[in-house]
Each structure stands twice: as C-alpha cells, then as structure tokens.
Amino acid sequence: MTRALYLIKQKKYSRKGNTVKNTLQEIYDQFAATYDQSRGLFDMSEVLNSFYRALSVKKGRLLDMGCGAGEPFARFFIDHGWAVTGVDFSQQMLELAAKYVPEMQTIRADMREVEFAPDKFEAITAIYSLFHIPINDHAALFAKFYRWLCPQGKVLFTYATKEYTGSDEFDGYKEFMGQELYYSHKRPAALWDDLKDTGFNIESRDYRKIGGETFLWVTVSKPG
C-alpha cells in the first residue's frame, strides 16, 4: 500500500475539508511526474476554441483554478495575449507550470481560500479540478467566481456526474491512476439551481468524452 493510500484510508471516515485538502495535495505532488510524461496526449482544441470564441473580449485576464501544469488552458490564453493567474495547492504541479508556462503568475493555495478584487478577471477556468471540492463548498466558490468576474465575463468548468462516478450524487473516493481520489458532485439539476441562485446565466452544458472519461463541461456568464 502506498503512503498516500494509507493516509486516505486512515482519514477517510473523519470530516472532509482539511483532511481532503492534505491528501489530495500529496497525491497530486506524486502524480506530477506521470502527468509530465502524458501531457499533450489529449486534444482539447475544440473545447478551448469554443470557449475562447464565446468570450466577449479577445484579450484580458484569466484566472485558472487548479491550474496544474498550466497546459493546455493557461498556455493557450497566454499565447493569445492574456495575463493568466493560476492557483493550485500542489507544489510539484506548480513546478511543472513554472517550466511550461513561466509567464503565468502562480499562487500556491487551496482554491477555496484565495481572494481577489471584484471584477478582476474577464474569464475563469476550473478544468478537472472543481470535482475535488466538497459539494458543501461549491456555492461559496461560485459566489466568489461571480464577484471576481467582470460583467459579461465567463467561467468554464468541468463537473463530475453519474457518467463518471456511477451515482447521481457523489461524495467519496474513486480510483484514478492507482490512487483513491476524493470527488464530490450534486445532480446536474441541483448544480443548475446553484448557478442560477448565484446570478449566473448558463451558456452551455455538454457531456464530453476526452481521454476515455466523460465529464460535464459547463460555461456560465455574469450578466453585463
């Protein structure tokens, strides 16, 4: 049994929150080397281009939550003249980002704990990261996204659903690359309610199968 799996099994029955943060952080630190070898394997150009085309400005400031190695999203936006801020709690993933996307300003932190000024970003992305945040913290995080976005700004995020975990609602552990990772999601109908209650317009919601895994890709906008 690896140390990370041992830690998860020890802490699995305690309340989520800091426990989850610590173990996921360790796991992503360990994943960094594998991630490095498999980077660029999946074609994200369609999802990147469709989000970019939908934005009301073609240059601005992007916040990438759970940025990992900064590819392909941060890289794409920097190549299109954007200023990108990336937030991630894994030091090893941020070291990859420093190698591949050195132009990105990075903040090593739990995405639930960072703060920015209102109206600071024209776009926010949370790609393959929001599904690690406990559902009880989603509404507060969506409210922050809303506050930090300029009017007409947009958020693109991936959300886990039954198509990934096998359950309508999920709050638990699922195997990924030999490790047990924490995932959390509501039913899509409850997600739409959260987003509408926050004030967002839902612009698109598509199930996409990329790299053999299906997630819900959601774009929301802040009214202008």
Ligand SMILES: C[S@@+](CC[C@H](N)C(=O)[O-])C[C@H]1O[C@@H](n2cnc3c(N)ncnc32)[C@H](O)[C@@H]1O
């Ligand atoms: C599957 S990777 C995705 C990385 C990148 N967005 C991509 O598309 O390649 C998930 C990333 O989210 C980060 N992460 C997960 N939970 C986080 C949290 N609560 N705060 C900050 N980063 C988090 C992990 O460290 C990891 O780098």
